[in-house]
Amino acid sequence: MILPIGPYKLKVMKKTLLLFLFSPFLTFAQEDLLGELEKDTKKETEYTFATFKGTRLGNGHTIETKNAGSLEFIFQHRFGAINGGAYEMFGLDQAYVRLGLDYGITDRLSVSIGRNSFDKTMDGYLKYKVLRQSTGVKTFPFSMTFLGGLAYKLSPKDNADVSPEFENVDRLSYTAQFLIARKFTTNFSFQIMPTYIHKNIVETYEENDQVALGLGGRLKVTKSLALTGEYYINFSAPDNDTLTDDQKRYNSLTFGIDIETGGHVFQLLLTNAIGLTERAYITETGDNFFDGDIHLGFNVTRTFQLKKNK
């Protein structure tokens, strides 16, 4: 069947075409300008921020480093064991302290130094953010920070007190650690910490090279308050069954509360470790959390912005 298209119909089509071509003159309805801006927005790579509140999770580190030009003063305290009873004021009569400074050289590279009264230890760290969790153009599922540490025991005072062969170099221990974390949601972050520790001198029942794995996380309860946990499993720990009570070694377990107020972060902790270098809390924790050898501790940090960011 042939459709009858007469000259009249063609004319109408021509007019419609003309109307379309001149349409800019005829539009009265306004397009949504905001919609246009949204359409034009370039997609960018967004790096995840604030995976943890501070540079420390409990005793150990988090993936967080200091931003370029900012200096953090950190004051850490570990009291005696709570099961020391009323005579020891539940541990509050004794305390080990670490005073430290962390500084951001770039947004990804930090250095820190500190002094821990436990074993009179001086320590230093280099911390570098190797990988950053991101979404957008470049999506990456986790962040990874490398930590390199050095600790020097000043106790005992004289080498001869240990043995005639003891040298200064024997006071050193080294730490290499990968801190791998993912911020799953705004409120929940999880971190694993494969760790290698080398001690230049050890007890006869211990190994010089030790390997451990840390697991930890934080759960934000409010915008300024978070619960944290940290557990280090030492795979190279000596067999406790063959050791006397003084020689026994336990994995360190820590539970904490992070409270953030502006430039301060307060971390209140319950832990079975008292030393604050990796050598001490990962490989030389002599207290058993499950026997009640729990210590109250806190980390307090204050950040100062030394160089203004442009």
Next chain:
Amino acid sequence: MIKRILLLSLVIFSWQAEAQQRYFAEKAAISFFSDGVVEDISARNEKVTSIFDVINGEVAYLLSIKDFQFPNKLMQVHFNEKYMESEKIPKASFQGKITGLNVAAGGTQQVKATGKLSIHGVVKNVEVPGTIEVNGTRLILKSKFMVKLLDYNIKVPQIVYQNIAQEIEVTVDFTYRPL
């Protein structure tokens, strides 16, 4: 033939006329300032995008919260994480109309913008004063207004030591050129 050329030129002209009423912001910055007892808080966002239609006065701008740069990076983290919740609500915007502009008259003119300001996921009708300077083909828009944090459901925890003001001063500085 002449008829056809005339027609074609009319079509082209009509599309050009459409293009010329739109202005696009080539430089657009929004900054804010808040008086604090301990520290003043200030930040600047230079990645704002904006379109302004001179014919009918329609205007819109859009920005990402995370693009606000603070002199103090820790403040920037807190701003995004605790106050603006930029992971959940990444953008802020304004959409409305500017009245009182006569481009032909030139010079600096007092104008008024009315419309919807969206911050922290809360949309409010606002009316803000400003000026537009006609500079050659460019239009320079400047405006200053106050934003109450509570109006946009931005809560500052009481334990925060910096006495963060409940009202902040927002400064808008856009340079438009014809699209």
